[in-house]
Amino acid sequence: MCGIVGYIGNKNAAKIVLSGLKRLEYRGYDSAGIALLSGALNIVKCKGKVSALEDLLKTKDSSGSIGIGHTRWATHGEPNDVNAHPHLSMDGKFVLIHNGIIENYRKLKDELINEGYVFKSETDTEVLVNWIEFVYLHAGVSAEDAIKLALSKVEGTFGLAIIAIDEPEKLYATRRGSPLVIGLGDDEFFIASDATPIVEYTKRVMYLEDDDIVILTKDSLKLKNINIEKSDIPIFQKIDLDVNDIDKGGYEHFMLKEIYEQPNAVADTIRGRVLPDGSEIKLGGIMGILPELSKADRIIIVACGTSWHSGLVAEYLFEHFAKIPVEVDYASEFRYRDPIINKGDFVIAISQSGETADTLAAIRLAKKAGARVLGICNVVGSSIARETEAGVYTHAGPEIGVASTKAFTTQVAVLTMMALKCANIKGLLLMDEYLSLIKEMRELPSKIKTLLKQDDHIKEIAQVFFNSNNALFLGRGYLFPIALEGALKLKEISYIHAEGYPAAEMKHGPIALIDENMPVVFVAAHDRYYDKIVSNVQEVKARKGVVIAVVTQGDTTIRDMASFSIEIPEVNEALAPIIAAIPLQLLAYHIAIKRGCNVDQPRNLAKSVTVE
Numbered sequence: 001m002c003g004i005v006g007y008i009g010n011k012n013a014a015k016i017v018l019s020g021l022k023r024l025e026y027r028g029y030d031s032a033g034i035a036l037l038s039g040a041l042n043i044v045k046c047k048g049k050v051s052a053l054e055d056l057l058k059t060k061d062s063s064g065s066i067g068i069g070h071t072r073w074a075t076h077g078e079p080n081d082v083n084a085h086p087h088l089s090m091d092g093k094f095v096l097i098h099n100g101i102i103e104n105y106r107k108l109k110d111e112l113i114n115e116g117y118v119f120k121s122e123t124d125t126e127v128l129v130n131w132i133e134f135v136y137l138h139a140g141v142s143a144e145d146a147i148k149l150a151l152s153k154v155e156g157t158f159g160l161a162i163i164a165i166d167e168p169e170k171l172y173a174t175r176r177g178s179p180l181v182i183g184l185g186d187d188e189f190f191i192a193s194d195a196t197p198i199v200e201y202t203k204r205v206m207y208l209e210d211d212d213i214v215i216l217t218k219d220s221l222k223l224k225n226i227n228i229e230k231s232d233i234p235i236f237q238k239i240d241l242d243v244n245d246i247d248k249g250g251y252e253h254f255m256l257k258e259i260y261e262q263p264n265a266v267a268d269t270i271r272g273r274v275l276p277d278g279s280e281i282k283l284g285g286i287m288g289i290l291p292e293l294s295k296a297d298r299i300i301i302v303a304c305g306t307s308w309h310s311g312l313v314a315e316y317l318f319e320h321f322a323k324i325p326v327e328v329d330y331a332s333e334f335r336y337r338d339p340i341i342n343k344g345d346f347v348i349a350i351s352q353s354g355e356t357a358d359t360l361a362a363i364r365l366a367k368k369a370g371a372r373v374l375g376i377c378n379v380v381g382s383s384i385a386r387e388t389e390a391g392v393y394t395h396a397g398p399e400i401g402v403a404s405t406k407a408f409t410t411q412v413a414v415l416t417m418m419a420l421k422c423a424n425i426k427g428l429l430l431m432d433e434y435l436s437l438i439k440e441m442r443e444l445p446s447k448i449k450t451l452l453k454q455d456d457h458i459k460e461i462a463q464v465f466f467n468s469n470n471a472l473f474l475g476r477g478y479l480f481p482i483a484l485e486g487a488l489k490l491k492e493i494s495y496i497h498a499e500g501y502p503a504a505e506m507k508h509g510p511i512a513l514i515d516e517n518m519p520v521v522f523v524a525a526h527d528r529y530y531d532k533i534v535s536n537v538q539e540v541k542a543r544k545g546v547v548i549a550v551v552t553q554g555d556t557t558i559r560d561m562a563s564f565s566i567e568i569p570e571v572n573e574a575l576a577p578i579i580a581a582i583p584l585q586l587l588a589y590h591i592a593i594k595r596g597c598n599v600d601q602p603r604n605l606a607k608s609v610t611v612e
Contacts, residue, residue, distance in 0.1 A: 354382020
């Protein structure tokens with residue numbers, strides 16, 4: 001989950017690399033470092049954020065037109081100056097930065113210790129750079145061949161940018177299971193974990209495949225493979241991304257900006273898919289597969305975190321409308337629990353980044369077992385987009401805040417369209433109902449805009465509860481996953497312990513926690529479960545619980561029972577998850593701000609989980 005930036009060309013590398021690291025800091029912010037080559041090698045690194053590195057670099061030599069930089073989310077070794085990247089080999093022949101985990105690092109380290117190598121850090125990365133150097137010095141091969149030979153013995157995942165000191169005009173990059181992008185400029189090249197740090201310099205990029213290795217000079221690129229003696233022709237593509245998309249745009253935080261971008265994000269996601277006349281749903285990337293999906297024996301959804309919650313919403317949608325059995329699995333569990341996968345199964349993998357390591361592993365397992373695999377992700381050219389048979393992009397735009405907001409609502413929008421279209425193909429929806437749901441989908445962006453006008457009211461509620469130690473979120477039916485998502489948002493950015501439950505399960509344990517100090521958030525839109533939720537609210541009030549209710553506009557029953565209420569626009573219950581998630585995002589945001597938390601970079605978290 002670390003961020004990698006590299007540059008080779010004619011410009012000052014330090015400026016470009018630092019700028020890129022700032023844009024990649026959502027991938028990790030435990031420590032940061034940079035290596036610059038200008039005659040001599042200069043390595044500067046420190047614990048803390050990129051701003052600390054920038055301040056430190058002001059006191060150092062920052063010249064050089066070749067550079068690699070890294071912002072770290074710690075896996076091996078605590079965050080400190082020594083464990084920060086880049087890492088230099090013992091004899092000073094190689095310096096590299098690394099995203100990933102080397103699984104057999106202990107075996108390699110023991111071999112190197114036997115050869116006289118001494119280690120300064122606790123990281124698997126220092127083992128890796130010394131392993132490459134050991135092969136280079138003892139096999140008597142070129143730096144390129146040493147990298148290939150060394151990595152052929154490495155188990156695990158890596159995205160690497162490497163400088164070989166004996167080849168001061170070159171920069172190497174390679175990957176296995178960890179994303180890397182190469183950007184093409186005028187007599188210059190860029191390396192990055194994703195396109196966001198280089199978009200202000202180039203719109204032409206190449207996505208490396210597993211075991212690709214590129215050898216860069218300022219005016220040439222060679223694309224090869226670690227394990228196969230071949231040279232490929234590099235293919236660059238234009239990215240549709242603007243630097244303004246990855247700035248805060250006047251908002252205090254990326255998270256708040258991204259919450260407010262949801263009307264446009266949902267509109268962009270349904271645009272061209274829900275036809276302008278409201279007559280049909282067209283999902284171009286999977287239209288040819290939808291008839292087969294509608295006949296699936298079973299759909300298995302694999303995802304992690306917030307994407308798993310969107311998968312839970314999809315379970316309700318597909319089973320209610322399309323009558324297809326659905327299982328929703330954490331990708332991290334699916335890949336290890338020896339799942340039963342049949343030929344008639346479809347697997348849908350959901351990931352904002354398209355690089356989630358566990359979800360990618362689940363995809364590979366499903367494909368090997370013979371299942372059809374579709375992907376839903378937000379990043380064009382990502383690994384999941386390339387490894388699935390087909391899929392749908394969410395078009396949410398870049399999401400920089402670590403806590404997912406617009407990615408969730410756009411994922412649910414895509415899954416809703418898929419479920420409705422499958423039901424339509426199977427003839428399970430009356431045309432009037434189908435057209436009515438399409439009409440309501442087209443109205444979602446304007447309803448979200450209306451809902452966002454309650455921000456100040458939600459902020460006032462946050463003022464009351466920011467000192468809470470615990471919170472309970474309850475919902476039923478389509479809104480049970482929203483209760484889970486609301487609890488996740490609160491705990492990941494405010495560090496308040498929060499749990500989500502089906503409202504009916506409250507009596508099976510959580511009700512013991514309720515007292516006058518425990519805020520209980522009910523997601524209680526006016527749907528088929530409404531009367532049941534009313535009873536659940538009464539049970540909480542009878543135990544002196546403090547109720548915050550998210551209710552449909554015009555509701556009086558639960559609103560009058562609740563201590564605080566937030567009204568959402570009236571919408572079909574199948575579409576309510578998209579609407580109901582947003583006030584919970586705002587509530588979590590304002591509580592976290594009041595507690596002095598860094599909402600864009602919560603402690604211990606990173607945006608893209610590209611390691612196990």
